[in-house]
Amino acid sequence: MLVQAVALAQAQNPIIFADVPDMSMIRVGKNYYMSSTTMHMNPGVPIMKSTDLVNWKIINYAYDSLGDLPALNLTEGKNIYSRGSWASSLRYHKGMYYLTTFAHDIPGETYIFKTQDIEKGNWQRVSFKPSYHDNTLFFDDDGKVYLIHGGDRLKIVELNEDLKGVKQDVPERVLIENASEPAGKNVSLAAEGSQLFKVNGKYYLFNICAPANWGMRTVIIHRADNINGPWEGKIGLQDRGIAQGGLIDTHDGRWFSYLFRDFGAVGRIPYLVPVKWQDCWPVLGQNGKAPDTLDLPISKGLIPNLVASDEFNRKKGQAALPLVWQWNHNQDNKLWSIQERKGYLRLKTARIDTSFVQARNTLTQRTIGPLSTGSTLLDVSKMKEGDFAGLSAFQKKFGQVGVKVENGQKFIVMVSASSGKAVEVQRVSLTQKYIYLKIDCDFTDKRDEAKFSYSIDGKVWNPIGNTLKMVYDIPHFMGYRFGLFNYATKETGGYADFDWFRIKT
Incomplete structure (x- = not known):
C-alpha cells in the first residue's frame, strides 16, 4: 500500500499549465467533465473530459457562435475582446447535462444549454435577458432550480421548470448582502464567481475576492442549512492567489477543490487542492497551502488533448478542424x-x-x-x-x-x-x-x-x-x-x- 501511495503521488500542480480559467466541474460515474471560459474565441465554452482529474481532453463546445453581430464578426471596427461568454456553470441532473453562461454585455444575455450526451453534444440552447454575472446553476432537492449571480451583494433568481427563463411571480432577492466580508471591510475585487454545492444536506457557496489594494486573491466559503439562509462565511484559502472554483468528489470518496491561479502571460492555470471535512466545513489544502504534488495519477501532458500539432491532412469523415483549434x-x-x-x-x-x-x-x-x-x-x-x-x-x-x-x-x-x-x-x-x-x-x-x-x-x-x-x-x-x-x-x-x-x- 505504501508503494502504491508513493507511485500515485506524482501529479503536479498546476494540473494544467495553460489558460483554462473559470472552471466548473462535475463527476458522472467515473468520468469527470469540466467547462471553462474562452470569451471571444469560437467555438465557445470548451467541454473537457477526464477519468483521473489530471489528464483532460477537449471533447466538445457548447456553441459554434453566440450570434451574428458586428462585434462578434470583427466588422464595422467592432470587437468583443474581454467580453463574449464568461464563467460557465456545468451541472448534471436526472440524466441531462446543463450548462449556463452569460455574455458580459454583447449580446448581453444569459444562456442555458442542455444535452443528454455531453460527449457528442447537440446542445439545445435558450437565452434570455438580463445577463446574470458569474451565475451558478443549482437544482435543489425540492425540484426548484436557481441561478445565483452578482458580485459581493449576491442575488438569487428562480427559473421556470423548463429553464427557459426566470419565474416572473418569484421576485429576485438578495442571498448574501456582503459576501466579501470574511476577507475584510475593504476589498479590491468583490466576491464573485459563485459556485453552489450541496453536501450532506448543507449548502456551500464558493466565491473569489481580493482584499484591499489587490491583495492575495482569496477563496471565500459560505455555509447554510437552508438555501434561504442564514449564511455564515469564512476564508477557505489564501495561497499565491489560487482561487475561484468549487468542489469535486472522486468515485472512491475523496474530495478536492478545483481552482485557478493567475500566472502572468500564459493565463489562468488550474490547480487541484485536497479537501478534508472538519465540523461540516471543507478544509482546503495542506496546512492552508495548495500542495505542489497530488495523490493522483501523473500527467501525460497537454499534447494532443488540449493542444496539438496539425499536419492538415484529413481523412474522409474527419472534422475539418480538431477541437484544439x-x-x-x-x-x-x-x-x-x-x-x-x-x-x-x-x-x-x-x-x-x-x-x-x-x-x-x-x-x-x-x-x-x-x-x-x-x-x-x-x-x-x-x-x-x-x-x-x-x-x-x-x-x-x-x-x-x-x-x-x-x-x-x-x-x-x-x-x-x-x-x-x-x-x-x-x-x-x-x-x-x-x-x-x-x-x-x-x-x-x-x-x-x-x-x-x-x-x-x-x-x-x-x-x-x-x-x-x-x-x-x-x-x-x-x-x-x-x-x-x-x-x-x-x-x-x-x-x-x-x-x-x-x-x-
Missing part, C-alpha cells in the same frame, strides 16, 4: 479551407484590414508553460500586394513573424506590439515560396518572453526582431495563444497556404 471571434467560413489544397490550411482574403486584432480568421491554440514552441511551414506564392501572413503570439501586446508583400517583393518581418502599437522591428528579403516560422515562449517563473525566428530550409533557424515581453492584458483577458493569420492591407483575393502547425514543450 479556436477562431478569434466569428470566422468567415468562405475564406478558409483544408479541401482546396490537400494537406494545407488555406487562409484567403476578401477585405482590407489595417489592424491585426481586427482581421478575421486568425486560427489559435493555447500556449503552454513553462516552455512551448509553435512553428509552421508557409507557402506564400499566392499572396497579393499588401498581404501579411504568418504566426503570432497573440494577445493585445502581440508579436508576429511572417511574410509581407510590398511593391511586388516579399519580406520576412517581425512585428511587435509591446508598446501597445504594432511596430515592424526587422525585415529580411525573401526570394523563395516556402518559409518556416517559429515562436519560442518562456513562461518560467513568469519570465513571459517570446522569441521569433525563421528558416529557409527547416534546419538552420535565424532569429528575427526582438524578444517580446508578453503581458497578460485585461482588454483581451486571455493567456497568449499561437495564431495562424493572413490578412490584406491593399488588395483582396490572395491566399496563404499553411502546410502544418507543430507545437512542442
Whole structure:
C-alpha cells in the first residue's frame, strides 16, 4: 500500500499549465467533465473530459457562435475582446447535462444549454435577458432550480421548470448582502464567481475576492442549512492567489477543490487542492497551502488533448478542424479551407484590414508553460500586394513573424506590439515560396518572453526582431495563444497556404 501511495503521488500542480480559467466541474460515474471560459474565441465554452482529474481532453463546445453581430464578426471596427461568454456553470441532473453562461454585455444575455450526451453534444440552447454575472446553476432537492449571480451583494433568481427563463411571480432577492466580508471591510475585487454545492444536506457557496489594494486573491466559503439562509462565511484559502472554483468528489470518496491561479502571460492555470471535512466545513489544502504534488495519477501532458500539432491532412469523415483549434471571434467560413489544397490550411482574403486584432480568421491554440514552441511551414506564392501572413503570439501586446508583400517583393518581418502599437522591428528579403516560422515562449517563473525566428530550409533557424515581453492584458483577458493569420492591407483575393502547425514543450 505504501508503494502504491508513493507511485500515485506524482501529479503536479498546476494540473494544467495553460489558460483554462473559470472552471466548473462535475463527476458522472467515473468520468469527470469540466467547462471553462474562452470569451471571444469560437467555438465557445470548451467541454473537457477526464477519468483521473489530471489528464483532460477537449471533447466538445457548447456553441459554434453566440450570434451574428458586428462585434462578434470583427466588422464595422467592432470587437468583443474581454467580453463574449464568461464563467460557465456545468451541472448534471436526472440524466441531462446543463450548462449556463452569460455574455458580459454583447449580446448581453444569459444562456442555458442542455444535452443528454455531453460527449457528442447537440446542445439545445435558450437565452434570455438580463445577463446574470458569474451565475451558478443549482437544482435543489425540492425540484426548484436557481441561478445565483452578482458580485459581493449576491442575488438569487428562480427559473421556470423548463429553464427557459426566470419565474416572473418569484421576485429576485438578495442571498448574501456582503459576501466579501470574511476577507475584510475593504476589498479590491468583490466576491464573485459563485459556485453552489450541496453536501450532506448543507449548502456551500464558493466565491473569489481580493482584499484591499489587490491583495492575495482569496477563496471565500459560505455555509447554510437552508438555501434561504442564514449564511455564515469564512476564508477557505489564501495561497499565491489560487482561487475561484468549487468542489469535486472522486468515485472512491475523496474530495478536492478545483481552482485557478493567475500566472502572468500564459493565463489562468488550474490547480487541484485536497479537501478534508472538519465540523461540516471543507478544509482546503495542506496546512492552508495548495500542495505542489497530488495523490493522483501523473500527467501525460497537454499534447494532443488540449493542444496539438496539425499536419492538415484529413481523412474522409474527419472534422475539418480538431477541437484544439479556436477562431478569434466569428470566422468567415468562405475564406478558409483544408479541401482546396490537400494537406494545407488555406487562409484567403476578401477585405482590407489595417489592424491585426481586427482581421478575421486568425486560427489559435493555447500556449503552454513553462516552455512551448509553435512553428509552421508557409507557402506564400499566392499572396497579393499588401498581404501579411504568418504566426503570432497573440494577445493585445502581440508579436508576429511572417511574410509581407510590398511593391511586388516579399519580406520576412517581425512585428511587435509591446508598446501597445504594432511596430515592424526587422525585415529580411525573401526570394523563395516556402518559409518556416517559429515562436519560442518562456513562461518560467513568469519570465513571459517570446522569441521569433525563421528558416529557409527547416534546419538552420535565424532569429528575427526582438524578444517580446508578453503581458497578460485585461482588454483581451486571455493567456497568449499561437495564431495562424493572413490578412490584406491593399488588395483582396490572395491566399496563404499553411502546410502544418507543430507545437512542442
